[in-house]
Amino acid sequence: MHIRRSAEDIAANRARYEEHQKKGLEFAPKALPGKSPLPAAEIPADKIVHREVIPGGWYWWTKVKTNEVLRVSLDAGFSTIALVAWNAADRTERLNLPDTVKLQWTTGLSKGRVIFSDMGRVMFSIVEDTSGAHDCLVGGSTLASVSAKYGVPYARNTRDNFVIAATKLGLDKRDIPAALSLFAPVRVDAEGQFFWNADLLNGADYIELRAEMDMHVAFSNAPHPLDPNPVYASNPVTVTRIAASAPAADDLCRTATAEAMRGFENNAFAAL
Template sequence: MLKQSTLAAATALYAATIPAGDYWLHEVKKGQTLRIVDVAGNQAADTLFYNADDPHERYCATSTIRTQGNVYLGLGSRLLSQDGTPMLTIVADTVGRHDTLGGACATESNTVRYALEKKTMHACRDSYVLALAEHDHWGLTKRDIGHNINFFMNVPITADGGLSFADGVSGPGQYVEMVAHMNVVVLISNCPQLNNPCNAYDPTPIDVLIWEAA
């Protein structure tokens, strides 16, 4: 199901562009709305959420999938923590389906999926580790990097229960929008992956916007 937002970009409290391969770490307050925009199309935004008041509570794919009975995320999906507490709800979505099974790329997984010589290539997990090291006031380390959401990424489940990485289903200017139910720390790695067809082997920028609580 698709739904356009009623919010105008010009009224946003905050707006930023995340260059391809870079990270973005920011707090979104309870009641505020966060929009992630796929600027050029088919770019994966690997995203983690933490409770800003207790960062050891964080987004949990298992709780989210089990509660909603769907392995894909979309309009109306409630993103739950490991305690089963709603962190955010998707309230607008022009794409229709987002992945939370494929995980973030890492140098190790690049060697498994692609080739041994790909190990030296930059990956989302590197961005996560760098972000937490450069913002250590949150008290988070690489041990706190859990299962993420891949907004705009297409990871179909095969007939035998495996995962496949396919061409993206998003397009230029498509977006997903969420309302926060608690103060959340949002960590996005704008995926630098050059080996995955989801972004046509060409990483591009992502925009993020925040609106004040209604």
Template sequence: MIHSIDYQTRLSPGGHWSLRLKRGTVLRLTDLDGGANVGMLFYNPENLLERYNAPDTLKCQHTFRITKGHCLYSDMGRIFASVVDDSMGWHDSVCGNSHAQQVASRWGKRDYQNARNEWHQNGTDAFLVELAKYGLGRADLASNLNWFSKVATDAVGNMRLVPGASPAGSQVTLRFEMDTLVLLHACPHPLNPADSYPARAVGIELGLALPVAADDPCLNLCDENRRGFANNALYYLGADHHYPQPVPAALANLQPDQE
């Protein structure tokens, strides 16, 4: 799935970052100490109105959790990225973000001006800082992914964060199927019940992916994923730069979504 890893960095606890990744690249996240949470959102850098769509991602793959083999959809029926490897087996895509009032109430208010690296950042403000760099704002927030966070429900549907679900060294790897603006933060999950602010760093590796093969597990998980790949191929047909690999034969007889 990975041809090479060409860049490595570390996202500090409570930190946030954004970058544009080209189709055909990979991003691998590592929970360095255990118990991390990585909030993530996707946007099309050529049309920022197109962004990650959690409901479509879940319903078209008949799942509540995200793991290896799943694709991450835009609201235009295209695939931003595929989960090509995952050592944990469960990541949250329904619980959203922590916010300033919630974090201050649970762990106390600390700002960067006074606490520096010991401050208590929240996921919503972390995303808003990154969105502002691209002329976007609160109205452009969507339901986000929470990597390394497993959520369970009880008999009446109440959700809770499962403690210890992500041990140190847990990894998840994404292969990008579109040029994508990626926003991410290392702020606490909104359901985290910890007594103290959960400061967890995350390792980030970037590199190149191997071409998508006809037997690719993400491509062949379901008919909807094959249509998503076909939608991507149509999107890039006629673009100034060529599609990076031949369209798999499995897509030959599929019609792109017309919605």
């Protein structure tokens, strides 16, 4: 049964949430930094473990080791690329965007933030980021959405790409978590509606994600459902695996927020 709440109830609920959010955000030992500089620094050749260029419409998956960094870069023009991830040692543990948002009191994932698993552990740290334009609310495209939008009976889409990747990993479609869409400038307006804010993008954007556990990571390079371009026009996206190096004791992502520190404590406890 649907219960219609009054404007007063909605306002009171919002006030309570904002008060809790304020307390959560104030308990942050470090201020988060600004955006990373453009262009991206060259990666020394001896630090490149693998480089993959994912064509528009396609997918790719890889295993990453703890402390390796994945640089995802728009070297060939704009595209939104979605990702999901599983703990390589126990693939029942997977990316969890609702917890990522809830524990950090924000949907704005940018440099200094972390991405949690459904076990309260940190899967990724965002160590570099030029846009902050990443969507953890809407999710990826489906066959129905791309067929309706682009007027074709079939076009490659996020959901089907992840089903293929999961199958190759011996997983089922039920094992696919909600996807994080990189370079998707989705925001929420005052009325609670999603909108696409292209002004957040900077051209040859990139993001670097440090792995905080051994993982299987799958990518899908397909248009985002809210992308206003009426043409199916995903450009190739480059993903570079960078060799692991131990983070410093005062590493920003590990010490910026109380929630991140608790998440890394859970990582350490699980490793015992």
